[in-house]
Amino acid sequence: MSSSIAVDVRDLVKVYPGGVRGVDGLSFGVAVGEIYGLVGPNGSGKTTALRIIATLLKPSGGYVRVLGFDPVTEATRVREVIAYLPEEAGAYRDLTGLDFIRFFLRARFSGRRLEEAVEEAVRIADLGSDIRRPVRGYSKGMKRLLALSVVLASRPRLLVLDEPTSGLDVERSLRVRNLVREHARSYGATVLLSSHNMLEVEYLCDRVGIIYRGRLVAEGTPGELRARYSARNLEEVFLRAVGG
Amino acid sequence: MxxxxxxxxxxxxxxxxxxxxxxxxxxxxxxxxxxxxxxxxxxQATREVVGSYVGVVSEDAGYVTCRLLQLANTTLSGRLIKVPTVEEGLGRFPAVVVVPRGFGDSLLRNSTLYLYGYVRLDSVSLAQSARVQLVNSVARVLEELSRALLAAEKGVNVSDILRTLVPRVEARVGGKVVDFNxxxxxxxxxxxxxxxxxxxxxxxxxxxxxxxxxxxxxxxxxxxxxxxxxxxxxxxxxxxxxxxxxxxxxxxxxxxxxxxxxxxxxxxxxxxxxxxxxxxxxxxxxxxxxxxxxxxxxxxxxxxxxxxxxxxxxxxxxxxxxxxxxxxxxxxxxxxxxxxxxxxxxxxxxxxxxxxxxxxxxxxxxxxxxxxxxxxxxxxxxxxxxxxxxxxxxxxxxxxxxxxxxxxxxxxxxxxxxx
Structure with a gap:
């Protein structure tokens, strides 16, 4: 595998107990330092693919490498270099936001480096005095920012973000997108995100993979895809790619 | 950390x-x-056990002891049943008391009386442990009656007689003898x-x-x-x-x-x-x-x-x-x-x-x-x-x-x- 490839997925298959196929022959690659978006409708296999890459699920078949490591046999190595933000990630409701940040960052840092990471996460979350209140009083947007702050302050080589702006208002969605983009640019991190929001992906991602029924049906930069399908935006690209 | x-x-x-x-x-x-x-x-379990029959092995065939046991049986509403041996008694009843040889003589000499009790334990439970009360109730009755008998013999008031009857209770558990307390x-x-x-x-x-x-x-x-x-x-x-x-x-x-x-x-x-x-x-x-x-x-x-x-x-x-x-x-x-x-x-x-x-x-x-x-x-x-x-x-x-x-x-x- 080339050292310039952060995520290498080939012919990935995931069959859940009961026979449902989560992904069915999915192939795509993400270059180091790139922001790559997997887009597709609900149930298309985005979350399944991200969970396999994040070592949470085991593939039924195919080939997956994350920064050169196998997520099944080298799961701990993969966890050391990635940070995963699940869809609707929450927090322990009876801990304060600060307790939550400190707990998660302690798994990666210690001593002075830990304090610096905590400070960075508090700055990213930007929750003011609410950071010292129990999470149970937080809004959905506040919880999302809290979880994202931990993921970004972990300074991983690969950020795996599942629907990072799902359920957020326009203002917070913009803030999250800007944070992700700034982080990737500042630290050279690779970002793999999923979304069913085509406009978001068009704004944020260097390259896009359109996933439908567990397979990749189109891939390229937003501009390439628009030109290839003679479309005005990614929504039209998607509809034409899946034959709608 | x-x-x-x-x-x-x-x-x-x-x-x-x-x-x-x-x-x-x-x-x-x-x-x-x-x-x-x-x-x-x-x-409740204790009350039920206290109402049970008790086997009696009398090693003392003297008149005083026989009379005392008769009176005790009457006091306990006929719940004392004579048996030849402890083993046979424990086969029929949850508890057996043994009145030792010389019990009557000790009573007349006003010395400390001893009564031996045996309790059969079939299983480990709190209710079963209440069986010791059977022996204790017999001991208390015998103690009171022996005081009354001695008072009558000496022509004094019962309250003037200080009598001590010590029940020594053992449990039979799977053929073994264990101190009950x-x-x-x-x-x-x-x-x-x-x-x-x-x-x-x-x-x-x-x-x-x-x-x-x-x-x-x-x-x-x-x-x-x-x-x-x-x-x-x-x-x-x-x-x-x-x-x-x-x-x-x-x-x-x-x-x-x-x-x-x-x-x-x-x-x-x-x-x-x-x-x-x-x-x-x-x-x-x-x-x-x-x-x-x-x-x-x-x-x-x-x-x-x-x-x-x-x-x-x-x-x-x-x-x-x-x-x-x-x-x-x-x-x-x-x-x-x-x-x-x-x-x-x-x-x-x-x-x-x-x-x-x-x-x-x-x-x-x-x-x-x-x-x-x-x-x-x-x-x-x-x-x-x-x-x-x-x-x-x-x-x-x-x-x-x-x-x-x-x-x-x-x-x-x-x-x-x-x-």
């Missing part, structure tokens, strides 16, 4: 929950009521220990199942599982955290129960008496079991905590949310604890087969008790081996589940919709 943080988080996320505080209050009230109910049931204290101590351990176990099961299910519900579990921490460390931290929380709860329970006992005590001296009895009872337990037995009981406590915590983790790991976990862990805990509760009334058979109790882990302290009562250490060792094997298998199952994707997707009979 990371492990300590894991444990601290496990404790703090629950300790700060209002549900935990409400749970403490509910448990204190519930077990206070339960303790009172058990007390009433034991009193020591055995009664032992039974009380072990039952206390078993309740405490059982309660700890059930609480640990509940907390560990909820720790996983709540984390899933709070949507923090997936983030936790992708941290560079071994899954085994996460599981062990959850077991330790659940054990710490259940210890806090059990301390609250016993504090609440002590408060209730003090509140319902008829007098300060009675309460003090209970405290002294409890302390003496625990000391008797330590003396009876010795270092080896106490170590085995301590091991049973450790096994119980690990087993319960692991069982809870399995329940939580395979549940999709706290409601499912609660619905699963609740009945499991109730069944395990109700088994212990029922054993107090049904009794534990005094036989080598009691080692099989170790397979439930919760029954291990009872198997150790049976082993020491029968004087057969192999029962305790076999039971401990069984409990250890079951606990190790449960831990291995937990590690397996935590390392698999089952921890995330749980078990569902319905077809899963892919994300």
């Amino acid at each position: 990371v492990f300590a943080s894991l444990v601290k988080k496990e404790v703090m996320v629950v300790l700060k929950s209002p549900a935990f505080i409400v749970g403490v209050v509910i448990l204190v009230v519930y077990f206070s009521i339960l303790g009172r109910a058990i007390g009433v049931a034991t009193e 020591a055995l009664t204290s032992l039974l009380l101590s072990v039952m206390m220990f078993v309740y405490m351990v059982g309660l700890l176990g059930v609480l640990t099961l509940m907390y560990s199942s909820q720790s996983v299910a709540t984390e899933k519900e709070e949507k923090a579990f997936e983030m936790l599982l992708t941290l560079p921490i071994s899954r085994t460390a996460i599981a062990v931290a959850k077991v330790v955290g659940a054990a710490v929380l259940s210890l806090i709860m059990v301390v609250a329970y016993f504090a609440g129960l002590s408060f209730i006992l003090v509140s319902i005590g008829t007098s300060e001296s009675a309460v003090e008496g209970q405290r002294v009895a409890a302390a003496a009872s625990l000391w008797n337990l330590v003396q009876f079991l010795g270092g080896e037995g106490v170590a085995l009981l301590a091991l049973s406590l450790g096994l119980m905590l690990v087993f319960s915590g692991s069982l809870g983790l399995l329940v939580g790991a395979l549940s999709s949310d706290t409601r499912v976990a609660g619905a699963m862990a609740g009945p499991v805990g109730v069944v395990l604890f109700a088994g212990l509760l029922a054993s107090q009334f049904t009794g534990i058979p005094l036989s080598p087969l009691s080692s099989l109790l170790g397979a439930s882990v919760y029954g291990l302290p009872l198997a150790i008790l049976v082993s020491y009562v029968l004087g057969d250490i192999t029962i305790a060792l076999q039971a401990t081996g069984l409990a250890t094997a079951v606990t190790v298998l449960t831990v291995l199952a937990v590690i397996g589940v935590f390392d698999s994707e089952r921890i995330l997707i749980g078990v569902s009979l319905r077809r899963r919709r892919p994300g």
